[in-house]
Every structure is written in C-alpha cells, then in structure tokens.
Amino acid sequence: MGYDVAIVGGGIIGCAIARKLARYRIRQILIEKECEVGFGTSKSNSGIIHAGHHSPADTLKGPLEWAGNQLWDKLHEELDFGFERIGELMVAWDDDQLDTLQHYRDRGESRGVPGLEIWDREQVRRAEPNLNRLVKAALHAPTAGVVNPYEVCFSLIDSARNNGLELRTDSAVVAIDDSDDGLRLQTSNGTFAARFVINCAGMYADRIAQMAGVGDFSIHARKGEEYLLDKRLVGLVKRIIFPCPTATSKGVLVIPTFDGTIMVGPTANPIEARDDLTTSAGGSEQIFSQVQQTVPGISPRDCIAEFAGLRAVADGEDFIIGPTARRGFINVAGIQSPGLTAAPAIAEMVADILRQEGLTLEPNPRFTPAVPKHVIFNDLDTAAQQQQAANDPHFARICCRCELVTEGEVLAAIRAGAETLDGIKFRTRAGMGRCQGGFCTWRCMELIAQELDVPITEVTKRGGDSWILCERDGQEAAHAD
Ligand SMILES: Cc1cc2nc3c(=O)[nH]c(=O)nc-3n(C[C@H](O)[C@H](O)[C@H](O)COP(=O)(O)OP(=O)(O)OC[C@H]3O[C@@H](n4cnc5c(N)ncnc54)[C@H](O)[C@@H]3O)c2cc1C
Structure with missing residues (x-):
C-alpha cells in the first residue's frame, strides 16, 4: 500500500517534518540512509538556537530563523531534550564594529525580537569577566539558546513513531520514478510509493532532486570544525560569544553547551568531497588563535575532542523550500545555518505547502505530544x-x-x-x-x-563498516555473554 508522504532524510529537518505531520491522520514514512536518524550534519553543529536577528530579511532564512526560535519552548515542554535560553553577546572591538551591532539590533527589532540591548564595556565585563578587557561593546540577545541537537532528533522521531510514522533506516534512496498515484522511491532496502515526497537529504538534496528530474540547483559543502574543551572550564563564559559576522560565516564562537562543556568553532571552508569530516591542524590553529583574542583563558591544551560538520550550501546561499515541476515532489534543500533554529518553522511551512498541493490534513485525535522522559x-x-x-x-x-x-x-x-x-x-x-x-x-x-x-x-561506532574489532583469521566471532 502507498503512503501519503515519504520524507527522504532523517536530519533535524526530516525529523521535525515527520513530527509535525504525525499530528494528522496520514500514512507517512521517513527513509534514512544511515543506521540512525540525526547522524548527518544535524549532530555536528554548534547547537545554537539563534536569537532571531542573524539572517537577512530579504532571504527565506531570515523570517524562518525568528519564527523557528519562538517554537522551541513548546517543543522543549513536550519532548525530552536539553535546551536553555542562555543568551548571546555579539562583541565589537573597535568603533567601526559599533555600526554592525546597531545594524543587527535594528534588524532584530524590525522583526520583533525582544530584549536586544547594546552594552558598554563595563556592562559586558560585569556579565562576562573572562572576556578580553579590550572589548568595546556588545549586543546582548537574550532569546538565543543552546540545545543538544542529536537529542532533539531522537526525541522528534520517537514522538513521530509513537504517533504512526514508519521509519526505515539503512535505506538509501537510489532512484525515483512514477507510480500509479504519485512517486516511487527505490532504496537500497525496498521500494516505497507515496503521493508526496519531501526531499530533506541535506548534502545530497541536489542528487535526490536530480533523481526526480528537477535537479535545477547544486549543493556545495562548507566544512566547519569544532573543538570541545575540558569541563574544568565550565562557567568560563555564561553566554554564547559571537564576533561581528562576515558575509559567509558567523565567525568563531565560544559556546557554553547545554551540558556545560565549552565548545569553540566553527571554521568555514569550502571543500569538494561531501563526506570529508576530517579536522586539521590548520583548522585548530585558526580557531584557537581567534578565540584567544576573545577569551584569553582558552588554550588548545584544553581540547578533549574535535569534530567537523558540513554545511549544505545551495547556489545563492538561501534555503530552497517549495514544490517543484514534478508533481508531488517538494524540496527542503540548502538548509545550512540557521537550519537547526528554523527546523520547527520549516516543518510548519512544509505542512502548509502540502495542504496547498492538495493533501488533506485532518487532525489525528489520538496524537500524543509528549515522549516518556529518560532517567539522567x-x-x-x-x-x-x-x-x-x-x-x-x-x-x-x-x-x-x-x-x-x-x-x-x-x-x-x-x-x-x-x-x-x-x-x-x-x-x-x-x-x-x-x-x-x-x-x-x-x-x-x-x-x-x-x-x-x-x-x-x-558492533560499530556509527553503522556501515565502522567496526571497532576485527576477527583474527580462522577465529570465530566472540559473543559477549
Ligand atoms: C559546523 C556547523 C555548525 C552549525 N551550527 C548551527 C547552529 O548553531 N544553529 C543552527 O541553527 N544551525 C547550525 N548549523 C546548520 C544546521 O546544522 C543544519 O542546517 C541542519 O543540521 C541541517 O539539517 P538537515 O536535516 O537538512 O541535514 P542533515 O542533518 O544532514 O540530514 C540529511 C539526512 O539525509 C540523509 N540522506 C542523504 N542522502 C540520502 C539518500 N539518498 N537516501 C536517504 N537518506 C539520505 C543523510 O544521511 C542525513 O541524515 C550548523 C552547521 C554546521 C556544519
């Protein structure tokens, strides 16, 4: 039997859409090539719920950043994940950068972001005594938060599954053709037909669109390396610290994660390979040299772990969300930052698009919003x-x-x-x-x-061939019993 909706890709975007659609009486399936959801870019990012004033107004990202930001409290109330609005400071080091702070404050205010204030040096130093004493001023945004992004993916998908979603992991979509009543997805693990297909395949969204015959955009990888610091530095800063941003990057940040660990990063380097998650000596040098100018107490010796994530950058740098020339095929592509922040608003938008495209969305009377809380x-x-x-x-x-x-x-x-x-x-x-x-x-x-x-x-580290042990020739695999 066919599905009403098939979602391709179980990152934060696919999971948020699945959870949103689980509120309605439809048959839906989420198809993910990895062995678990959230194993793409959605686990390898800075974990910031942006305050609402970072993305320009003339983009799709801009309004979705602020709309998404406002949906996180409700999501947090219903689901089981770490989230806290700790606020952010965008810091200026000279008079020229004061204009940038004002520009971001004005942008936020025009959108309705509350509480934006420019603090002078004394205020900044009182709030964050470990910042470089040469700081000139900073824009405080109390609406910024931190979240454990992988926990959100698990929680969203658990909730969607409890409310009827079918999840297929270890299943890569390899071809798309017509079915009697919509589209047929061939995967490495079976074939599925659906009236509507939502393409949320992150770094591979352009390839999925090509399979559907509507590949009129391309995705490029922009790598971001992040460095996690020892817990002895807990409390070094209380808010997320941003420099004044550039055109392609929000700059190198100091992030007190939800769990208390300080994280510094990310870099922003265009790369060719879509699966290159290596970190580098150059990346580390770049991050620590910049971050030490902001918070001199941070040292590379404090680093306990490092990772990289890939931003899925579409031509034009904006999100690509909407129906296509192929009936029933909807793109949610180019979801680079602030994709995590915007995810709940993107899910609302996709539900509206489905309605406009002819899918009846009747509320599911048995929808249960909450998931059982895990013991920590x-x-x-x-x-x-x-x-x-x-x-x-x-x-x-x-x-x-x-x-x-x-x-x-x-x-x-x-x-x-x-x-x-x-x-x-x-x-x-x-x-x-x-x-x-x-x-x-x-x-x-x-x-x-x-x-x-x-x-x-x-047993593997993260599925596929990421085994940890190998058998010696002629020796049987050991059972742990
Ligand atoms: C370093 C870094 C820092 C960031 N920091 C922030 C931040 O602080 N705040 C913020 O708001 N945003 C941030 N972002 C952006 C945010 O992480 C992304 O916008 C978001 O994770 C994108 O989610 P996604 O679901 O589109 O992609 P993904 O998480 O990559 O999910 C796509 C999924 O599709 C699957 N897939 C691909 N091809 C196929 C196929 N053929 N068949 C089946 N499945 C397939 C993949 O396996 C993957 O699981 C950051 C990004 C990076 C790289």
Whole structure:
C-alpha cells in the first residue's frame, strides 16, 4: 500500500517534518540512509538556537530563523531534550564594529525580537569577566539558546513513531520514478510509493532532486570544525560569544553547551568531497588563535575532542523550500545555518505547502505530544540516585565515569533504538567526557552485543563498516555473554 508522504532524510529537518505531520491522520514514512536518524550534519553543529536577528530579511532564512526560535519552548515542554535560553553577546572591538551591532539590533527589532540591548564595556565585563578587557561593546540577545541537537532528533522521531510514522533506516534512496498515484522511491532496502515526497537529504538534496528530474540547483559543502574543551572550564563564559559576522560565516564562537562543556568553532571552508569530516591542524590553529583574542583563558591544551560538520550550501546561499515541476515532489534543500533554529518553522511551512498541493490534513485525535522522559542519573540528587539503584541494579553500576552514566541508562538507550556506540553516546553522553570513551567503550560494546544478540565484532561506532574489532583469521566471532 502507498503512503501519503515519504520524507527522504532523517536530519533535524526530516525529523521535525515527520513530527509535525504525525499530528494528522496520514500514512507517512521517513527513509534514512544511515543506521540512525540525526547522524548527518544535524549532530555536528554548534547547537545554537539563534536569537532571531542573524539572517537577512530579504532571504527565506531570515523570517524562518525568528519564527523557528519562538517554537522551541513548546517543543522543549513536550519532548525530552536539553535546551536553555542562555543568551548571546555579539562583541565589537573597535568603533567601526559599533555600526554592525546597531545594524543587527535594528534588524532584530524590525522583526520583533525582544530584549536586544547594546552594552558598554563595563556592562559586558560585569556579565562576562573572562572576556578580553579590550572589548568595546556588545549586543546582548537574550532569546538565543543552546540545545543538544542529536537529542532533539531522537526525541522528534520517537514522538513521530509513537504517533504512526514508519521509519526505515539503512535505506538509501537510489532512484525515483512514477507510480500509479504519485512517486516511487527505490532504496537500497525496498521500494516505497507515496503521493508526496519531501526531499530533506541535506548534502545530497541536489542528487535526490536530480533523481526526480528537477535537479535545477547544486549543493556545495562548507566544512566547519569544532573543538570541545575540558569541563574544568565550565562557567568560563555564561553566554554564547559571537564576533561581528562576515558575509559567509558567523565567525568563531565560544559556546557554553547545554551540558556545560565549552565548545569553540566553527571554521568555514569550502571543500569538494561531501563526506570529508576530517579536522586539521590548520583548522585548530585558526580557531584557537581567534578565540584567544576573545577569551584569553582558552588554550588548545584544553581540547578533549574535535569534530567537523558540513554545511549544505545551495547556489545563492538561501534555503530552497517549495514544490517543484514534478508533481508531488517538494524540496527542503540548502538548509545550512540557521537550519537547526528554523527546523520547527520549516516543518510548519512544509505542512502548509502540502495542504496547498492538495493533501488533506485532518487532525489525528489520538496524537500524543509528549515522549516518556529518560532517567539522567547524574542529574538526580543522592536520595533519588539511591532509590533508582534500589529499583534497578543496572543503575547501581557506572558505565561512563567521566559523565557518570549508568548501565541502566545505556540499556534504556539501546532499548530506545541505539545500535551503535555513537547512538549510545548521543543519547546518554557515555564516551563524551575527558577520557573520550577510554573507559566505557568496551562495556557499551558488551551491552549492545548482549541486548541485540550479535557478535561483539559486529558492533560499530556509527553503522556501515565502522567496526571497532576485527576477527583474527580462522577465529570465530566472540559473543559477549
Ligand atoms: C559546523 C556547523 C555548525 C552549525 N551550527 C548551527 C547552529 O548553531 N544553529 C543552527 O541553527 N544551525 C547550525 N548549523 C546548520 C544546521 O546544522 C543544519 O542546517 C541542519 O543540521 C541541517 O539539517 P538537515 O536535516 O537538512 O541535514 P542533515 O542533518 O544532514 O540530514 C540529511 C539526512 O539525509 C540523509 N540522506 C542523504 N542522502 C540520502 C539518500 N539518498 N537516501 C536517504 N537518506 C539520505 C543523510 O544521511 C542525513 O541524515 C550548523 C552547521 C554546521 C556544519
């Protein structure tokens, strides 16, 4: 039987659209080539919910940034993910940059972004004493927030699935042709027909559009390297610190993440390969030299982990959202920054487009907005921790020492769908601390192998061929039992 809607790509955009459409009585499927959702750009970004004044008014990004920003509180209330509005400071170092601050304040105010204020040096230094004392002034935007983006993807998809979405992972769309009543998607794992196809394939959205015969745009990769710092620096800055932006980049930021770790980055370098996620000595040098001018107390020696994400940049730099010449085929492409911020507003927009294109969206009377909350052992007080451990002995065993993650939480993550080390890491934080999995990797692998009943040699870091162990010639795979 065919679907009303097939969503291609399970990043933040595909997941937000699936969750939005789960409010209606339709049959929908989300097709994702990776083994879990959120494993593309949506897990490798700065995790900022932008304040609402960063993108220009004459773009699609501009209004969607502010519209999206305002939808995050409701989403946070209903779903289970880390989010806090900590505010941001855009800092100026000289008189010329004061004009930039005013320009951004005016832009935000014309859009209705509340609370924008230009602070003088004394105000800035009082609020952020670890900033370089040469700071001239800063634009404070209290509406900016930080979020754990991978948790949002998992939470959105759990909610959509609880309300009827069918999820197909490990399934790459390889061809698109006509079906009786719409379009047929051939994937590496089966064929699916749908009246409407929503193309949210991130870095590969141009290729999916080409398969549908409407490939009139191209996507280019712009790499951003990010560096995570040791938790000893928790509290060094309380707000997100931005320099004055340039035409292609928001510049190098200092970001107090939701979990408390300080992150610095990203770079913004155009690259050819769409899958090159390497970090580089040059990138590190660039980030730390710039960031030390802003917050002199930061040193490259504090770095405990680094990663890169790829911005999917369309010709013209703006989002491409809308129906195409191929009936039923809708593009949601070129979603670079502020795509994370805008995701809930993009989902609303896509629902409107579907209505205009003829899909009836009747409310689903059984829609349940909330998802069950996961236990975060480290956040409980001692009495609650003791109670949790008494109720379930798995919570009495620590798996990740750096982040104080229990085996109970790791098992809950596997039962919620994590099949890989990264799936566990992004659901529980096991492996994200100072030792970067040196202690907990083996135990997480054992738990995956036991729960999924697979040989431990089959356990991967992030699906595909990212195995961690290999068998010696002639030796049978070890079962962890
Ligand atoms: C370094 C960096 C920092 C950023 N910081 C921020 C920020 O702080 N705030 C903000 O708002 N935005 C930020 N962004 C932008 C934001 O991360 C993106 O806009 C957003 O993640 C894009 O989501 P997406 O769902 O379009 O793409 P993705 O997350 O890449 O999802 C696309 C999905 O499609 C799947 N796919 C591809 N081809 C196929 C196929 N053939 N078949 C099936 N599935 C397929 C992929 O596997 C992937 O999972 C940042 C981006 C970068 C790179």
